[in-house]
Amino acid sequence: MSDFTRIEFNAGDGKPLFFLRLTPPDPYRGPVMLVHGMSVRSNIFNPPVARPLPHVLADAGYDVWMLNWRASIDVEPSDFTLDDAAVHDHPAAVAKIGEVTGWDTMKALVHCQGSTSFMMSICAGLLPDLPKVTTVVSNAIALHADVRTLMDIKMPFAMGALRHRVDGMDAQWGYHAPGFWAKVTRSLMLLHRECRNPVCRMSSVVYGAGWPVLWRHENLDDATHDWIKGEVGWAPIAFFEQIQASLKAGELVSTGKYPLSVLPLRFASQMPKTDARFVFMTGSMNRCFVPTGMAATFDFFEKVAPGRHTFQKMHGYGHLDIFLGKDAATEVFPFILDELNRE
Ligand SMILES: [Zn+2]
Incomplete structure (x- = not known):
């Protein structure tokens, strides 16, 4: 930089x-x-x-x-x-x-x-x-x-089950999940066996429906896929609630x-x-x-x-x-x- x-x-x-x-x-x-x-x-x-x-x-x-x-x-x-x-x-x-x-x-x-x-x-x-x-x-x-529908399932999970228990969700939980509810969320990584990168897999748990969600593996070179481990982190639950409300309203x-x-x-x-x-x-x-x-x-x-x-x-x-x-x-x-x- x-x-x-x-x-x-x-x-x-x-x-x-x-x-x-x-x-x-x-x-x-x-x-x-x-x-x-x-x-x-x-x-x-x-x-x-x-x-x-x-x-x-x-x-x-x-x-x-x-x-x-x-x-x-x-x-x-x-x-x-x-x-x-x-x-x-x-x-x-x-x-x-x-x-x-x-x-x-x-x-x-x-x-x-x-x-x-x-x-x-x-x-x-x-x-x-x-x-x-x-x-x-x-x-x-x-x-x-x-x-798509699977994200609709994940987001209520995040808010219904985790609101008042965690203040956000973190792709770094792929490495280290602090506390019970973070570990529960992290366990969903078992659904994501598409690669061995913990942050890539955890980001797919948090952000939607896909294997993976945020990029197509075919489009990334190995160095970038590895680099991503340090680039995705925490997001507040309040944000997920606003997106959920926007989905329901059909507009932002x-x-x-x-x-x-x-x-x-x-x-x-x-x-x-x-x-x-x-x-x-x-x-x-x-x-x-x-x-x-x-x-x-x-x-x-x-x-x-x-x-x-x-x-x-x-x-x-x-x-x-x-x-x-x-x-x-x-x-x-x-x-x-x-x-x-x-x-
Ligand atoms: Zn990956």
């Missing part, structure tokens, strides 16, 4: 967050913010492959800002929901990029729960006017969650913690307060959130502004292998670059 500069800032509620920034000699295309998903960290965009995404973007002239928001395993854990990130993290992150770079426009690439929380923020009109976010590439899930919902004047209750039932261009993408074989959810979000935006936005399924990819795959630099990143470059 020696190429990256650490830039610290505080979220709107004072929580310390930070960026890892990769700036090329001539960042003529301006800033792009990369936002990771749940229970990982910004480093998830930087696997040990020859051409990871941050370097591809920097070589193309982008000033790359990898955000560690409150879901990062490198940030002090808290019992947060997507609401907290939408209200406090993303507006402050965008403002910080503007303050440091002086640019009055920027772009964003947001993944999974980094995407849902960012979409909540931008659709509720909570981002600063400057710098203005003009293009958003959203991967895996945006305003509509859709899963807030928790009601903040006034309706700040965050609406439902996010696909009102006009988004943004004129950014959105690129919705997902792996055709995503087993964490199936592609029909992303298609529903595209349909929603297509009705708002026909012909303006894009939807793309990446053939043969799952959830995170979109960024981690051994061939992502040739099969996925050119699409991302083309869309970011489009005016």
Whole structure:
């Protein structure tokens, strides 16, 4: 990570967050913010492959800002929901990029729960006017969650059986499960004999239905599959409850913690307060959130502004292998670059 500069800032509620920034000699295309998903960290965009995404973007002239928001395993854990990130993290992150770079426009690439929380923020009109976010590439899930049935079984298990017993779920329990209920959850790893990587197997217990869930083994090289052991960790139960509520509602919902004047209750039932261009993408074989959810979000935006936005399924990819795959630099990143470059 020696190429990256650490830039610290505080979220709107004072929580310390930070960026890892990769700036090329001539960042003529301006800033792009990369936002990771749940229970990982910004480093998830930087696997040990020859051409990871941050370097591809920097070589193309982008000033790359990898955000560690409150879901990062490198940030002090808290019992947060997507609401907290939408209200406090993303507006402050965008403002910080503007303050440091002086640019009055920027772009964003947001993944999974980094995407849902960012979409909540931008659709509720909570981002600063400057710098203005003009293009958003959203991967895996945006305003509509859709899963296969097995995940529906797992999530009530997590909340019904474990609420008030554990405060979160942790893929690192694959190595060490502290306490009775963590050990009970860990025992579900017996269902996952698809590889010998304890964190890969435990992440499949936590995040959906698939063997494995978060990537297709075929798409990862051995070094990246091994590296993942240190990259997936803890997520709060409160977050799983919010996704469960969103599944029931058929669209992303807030928790009601903040006034309706700040965050609406439902996010696909009102006009988004943004004129950014959105690129919705997902792996055709995503087993964490199936592609029909992303298609529903595209349909929603297509009705708002026909012909303006894009939807793309990446053939043969799952959830995170979109960024981690051994061939992502040739099969996925050119699409991302083309869309970011489009005016
Ligand atoms: Zn594995």
